[in-house]
Amino acid sequence: MAEERKEGLMADELLEQVVSGNLPSTAVKIEGLKKSYGNRLVLKGISLEVNRGEVFGFLGRNGVGKSTTIDCLVGLKEYQEGSIEIYGLDIKKYPLEVKSLYGYSPSEPLTYELMSGYEFLQFVASSFDMDQVSFDSNLTFLESRFGLSEEDLGRRIEEYSHGMKQKVCLMASLIHNPSLWILDEPTVGLDVMVYETLTKMMREYANNGNAIFLTSHNIDLIQDVCDRVAIVNDGVIATLIDFKKEPLKRKDLKRIFFRAYGYEL
Amino acid sequence: MILTLVFKEWKLRGQGGSLSSRVLRGILSVLSFCLVFAGILYLYMQIEGKIAEFSKYPTSDFLIFYLFLAFVASSLLCLEKARASLFDKKDKSLLSPLPVSPDQIVMAKCVYLYMSLVIYGLALFTSALFGYGLLHSFTIHYYIFSFLFPFFIAIPSLALVGLLVLPYKLAYDFLKAHPFYQIIIASVFVILLCFVYQFVLDFFLSALLESRTDLTALEPLLSSLHSSAPFLYPCSSLFYLFTGEGDPVFHLFLVLGIMIFMGGIGYMVLASLYKKAQDVTYEAKVGKIKKPKALTPTRALLKKESIILFRSSNYLFSFTSLLIMQPFLSFVVLSSLTQILYVQVKAYVTYFPGLTDGISLLIILLFSSIIAGAASDGYTREGKGRLYLRQIPVPPLKQSLIKASLPFAASFLSLLLSLIVLVSFSLIDASLFFAALFIGLILLSALAVLGLDADAARLAIVKRKIGGYASVLISLGLPLLLAALHFVLVFLTGFPTSLMYVLEIILACLVALPALLSFFLKNRRMIPEMRVDVL
Structure with missing residues (x-):
């Protein structure tokens, strides 16, 4: 009982720290994550950590549990065992508080199609209770970075191309100043210019003391921007590479990836 | 080939x-x-x-x-x-x-x-x-x-x-x-339908009652x-x-x-x-664009609800235009029915004056509940945006209440206007006005939350066996139950009208209260248990 009360007090202190912007160094901590669909165990004990200031790549071929891990991380799917913490806050204990800490861009651009781009961004920013000054400055910054004009954003999203929808989703995921950016296949449908801008933004974002959790099938993107990479296979982390410690492996990522699944290039 | x-x-x-x-x-x-x-x-x-x-x-x-x-x-x-x-x-x-x-x-x-x-x-x-x-x-x-x-x-x-x-x-x-023109066109269309409906109703009732004149x-x-x-x-x-x-x-x-x-x-x-002519299309002109302002979360959610409800063509004929036309529709149908009842079954109406009130109450409540029911799929209406129900830091109960409030408020306003029209043309009296208003309020609030509950059950990760039926049961069952009670009490001659309405309001509360309680108890789980990949 006393132990539980002590834990509760510590969690409250941590929450106060996080709310006041004093974030711990570990952005994401996943421990022993297990998830099954019926009798089929998809995640068999995923454990990983993502630190502030780094871009973490999460690689894997189709059907190995990559998207399920992200869905668990952003609270879209329940998991049976293990724990997930975002900046020290357990996502099950503090489901609302952690939402303000991350921005999530799904693999398929999901928006309110009947809204204009501006209305959608206004909705997302206002739901996070942003003040006018921060909203204005973030919006202006993101507009220029993603190359969307006022006229584009004044039109209904249903009239947008796939790439434009993807850009608006990326803008929405950053509009509320999150400290963790969770990106699921962010480059699908983006033109070369925006692709370059995005990779540059990801580096800047991490260099400013934030963290990025990135999944993509685009190995070039992963080896260009990531600091560490986890390759997931059969529901567990099969390989973990730190490019800072092993810089030569950056160029060799494709071969390592294939080897993780028993293939040789 | x-x-x-x-x-x-x-x-x-x-x-x-x-x-x-x-x-x-x-x-x-x-x-x-x-x-x-x-x-x-x-x-x-x-x-x-x-x-x-x-x-x-x-x-x-x-x-x-x-x-x-x-x-x-x-x-x-x-x-x-x-x-x-x-x-x-x-x-x-x-x-x-x-x-x-x-x-x-x-x-x-x-x-x-x-x-x-x-x-x-x-x-x-x-x-x-x-x-x-x-x-x-x-x-x-x-x-x-x-x-x-x-x-x-x-x-x-x-x-x-x-x-x-x-x-x-x-x-x-x-x-x-142009959503505005959509509503205008749909309203004109519904007005025309009302006229046709009145004509057909008169014709059939006359034919059925063998009125050669x-x-x-x-x-x-x-x-x-x-x-x-x-x-x-x-x-x-x-x-x-x-x-x-x-x-x-x-x-x-x-x-x-x-x-x-x-x-x-x-x-x-x-x-x-x-x-x-594949690419021949109407190019919507973008008007003067204003930079958006930051809103409070509640206002942002209300704005989002109004956009997905009133801009969607899915609700144009089944909800929006019917809301506008409900006063007119109620007037047309009740005036036709009252006229026919007075001409054809004068003896009953004279002997049991509360009979027409019972029929009027039934029709008013049925119209309201059917129209309100058309907008009760609040979570499905989110479409691809359903992801954001789970991603924004607003408590699920608050989100659901805001979601239910807009169609509820619109339906209630339409009911109120209908009752004002009916009372102005002496088709109903003051006591029926207040009774229908209170019962309508209870019915619409129960339907607003039950509709969401049914919708959440449909989209839930683990399907619930019941949930989808309660809203249908109440939307049709409650008006019929109240009308049945009304007719029974009418035939017990000497029963005071005011007491009759009080009993009906109590019955409506008894039926609707469990629905409201169940919603407040369950709602915390509804959004977190909802699948977002079912689009």
Whole structure:
């Protein structure tokens, strides 16, 4: 009982720290994550950590549990065992508080199609209770970075191309100043210019003391921007590479990836 | 190849799915077809029987008029199918790399549209022609003709669709870009429907109650029908050709001419639209763009709700326009019913004055609950944006209450306006006004939350066995239960009216309260347990 009360007090202190912007160094901590669909165990004990200031790549071929891990991380799917913490806050204990800490861009651009781009961004920013000054400055910054004009954003999203929808989703995921950016296949449908801008933004974002959790099938993107990479296979982390410690492996990522699944290039 | 393309078209327009769903849909379609066929056959025979009793003109005039209306209606119904089929960009992009010529594609689309028209026609035309044949004891040849009639009439119908599909598509795009005009058009349409509804209601009730005075008032209409029937092409010529009325050679050439000329024009128009007019579209002008302001979370959620509810064409006819028209609709129906009740069952109404109040209460509540029910799928309405219900840091209960509040407020406002109109025209008294207002308030609040509960159950990760039925049960059951109680209390003469209404309000509270309590207890789980990948 006393132990539980002590834990509760510590969690409250941590929450106060996080709310006041004093974030711990570990952005994401996943421990022993297990998830099954019926009798089929998809995640068999995923454990990983993502630190502030780094871009973490999460690689894997189709059907190995990559998207399920992200869905668990952003609270879209329940998991049976293990724990997930975002900046020290357990996502099950503090489901609302952690939402303000991350921005999530799904693999398929999901928006309110009947809204204009501006209305959608206004909705997302206002739901996070942003003040006018921060909203204005973030919006202006993101507009220029993603190359969307006022006229584009004044039109209904249903009239947008796939790439434009993807850009608006990326803008929405950053509009509320999150400290963790969770990106699921962010480059699908983006033109070369925006692709370059995005990779540059990801580096800047991490260099400013934030963290990025990135999944993509685009190995070039992963080896260009990531600091560490986890390759997931059969529901567990099969390989973990730190490019800072092993810089030569950056160029060799494709071969390592294939080897993780028993293939040789 | 064309056959494969026709099958593709059939599957693409919502006729695909798993085997079980296709079988179920097939059974339901056959049942609906049989119901419509039997309904039209019965109604046609009833109406023609009534007309034949006092009209001096041949009843074939009425049949031709009906066939012409059905011809226009089936062509209009097919217009939407033609728009969706011809201007489907995804379909076109999927077909373009395949070794299929545009002519084959157009031909397949024409066959698909022709088949749709024939199916509409078998329900709309053949049923009435059968009814006419049964009343006039025709030979077997006539019934064969009745069966073939939709196959012939579908050709000029298809031509009409071909001629109208491009203007219709442009109008569709224009209205899609202008929600305000959508509401105006839908409201005008609903007003016209109200008038037609009132006319049909008066006519049927008069016919059922054997009121010759009301039917003879239709004499001028039948006279004008008689003079215009021969000119209602192509239905009149086709009908005269097969029944042998008039000059058969003239009608044969006229029918052949119409078929070949219009069929040819229709095909050419459809073919050229498919090849050339794909990109003809209404470009919505973007007005003066204002930089958005940051709102409070509550205001942002309310704004989002109003956008997804009132901008969506899905709710235009089933909710938005009906909300605007509810005062008018209630007035039209109640005034017709009251008039008929006072004329036809005067003794009952005089002896039991509360009887009409009970019927009025039932109709007011049924209208309100049915209209409100059309907007109760609040979570499904989110569409692809459902992800954000789970991603924004707003408590689920707050989100759901905001979600329920907008359709509830709109429905309640419409109910209040309806009651003000009814009380102003002395169709209801003050006590019924307040009783209906309170019961309506309880009913609409219960429906608002139960509708969400049912919707959440449908989208839940783990399906709940009950949940979807409670809202339907209350929306129809509560008004009927209250009306039943009202009638019982009315027949217990001497029971005070005010006490009657108090008892009804208490009953409504007893039924609705568990629904509200269950919502507040369960709602914390609803959004977190909702699948966001079911779009």
